[in-house]
Amino acid sequence: MAAASVTGAPPQGAADEAVKGAPASNVAEKTDLIDFGYAYPREAAQIPELAKALDGDRSVKRQALVAAAERDRAAAEKGGFPYRAHSHRQIWQRVTSTPRFLSLSAEIETYAGGAHGMQGFDTLIWDRNRRKQMKPLDLFQSGEAFDAAIREPFCAAIKRAKAAKGIVADEAPDSVFAKCPPASAQTVWLGSSDGRYLDRMTIAIAPYEIGPYAEGSYKINVPVTGALVKVVKEEFARDFLPVN
Numbered sequence: 001m002a003a004a005s006v007t008g009a010p011p012q013g014a015a016d017e018a019v020k021g022a023p024a025s026n027v028a029e030k031t032d033l034i035d036f037g038y039a040y041p042r043e044a045a046q047i048p049e050l051a052k053a054l055d056g057d058r059s060v061k062r063q064a065l066v067a068a069a070e071r072d073r074a075a076a077e078k079g080g081f082p083y084r085a086h087s088h089r090q091i092w093q094r095v096t097s098t099p100r101f102l103s104l105s106a107e108i109e110t111y112a113g114g115a116h117g118m119q120g121f122d123t124l125i126w127d128r129n130r131r132k133q134m135k136p137l138d139l140f141q142s143g144e145a146f147d148a149a150i151r152e153p154f155c156a157a158i159k160r161a162k163a164a165k166g167i168v169a170d171e172a173p174d175s176v177f178a179k180c181p182p183a184s185a186q187t188v189w190l191g192s193s194d195g196r197y198l199d200r201m202t203i204a205i206a207p208y209e210i211g212p213y214a215e216g217s218y219k220i221n222v223p224v225t226g227a228l229v230k231v232v233k234e235e236f237a238r239d240f241l242p243v244n
Contacts, residue, residue: 035087096192121187121204143184145231155180197241
């Protein structure tokens, strides 16, 4: 605190010092009404603004879960059928940490009383230079430019992933799953092989996006090529390293 009061010290210095060494956050709550879990790694806990944002997101998710669960429990009691506890479990993990960026991925499992639960994903990038939370697509000129740069390898990788599960891609013109979806509509995770540059990318695809629920989700690795780096915004270009 004394150091932070010195003229010229960064305004966030005291907050940074206060969370130095903060542990990972892992909140869990299980009752007859809900089963809730939300966790994020120590790297995020040690960034005051990011930890505050994630704590806020956790609160919003819990409130929404409780509200929906209470409505459904009341309906179950009125209708004379059993109520099954609703759930939301969200685990943030570090994908990579470079001098500029902290990249996090989240896997989300939810249940709202139906025949089965659902799986989803989330993503974020923390820009240390700007002290700002971003989405990976914010680093690119546009979603359209991003899609055009990776469409061919992305769609080819989906076919390989389906084949690995023993599934023949449905290419019937009238099939809801016939078309390769835009990558920008999925969840993008950016990684690094050397801890310095962003040179790895995985695109997470939830159930029902490219196949029926029984197919499950997909995690598609797509190379960070020169074509992709060309559509990175100029201010972030030096933070990427293409594979070719």
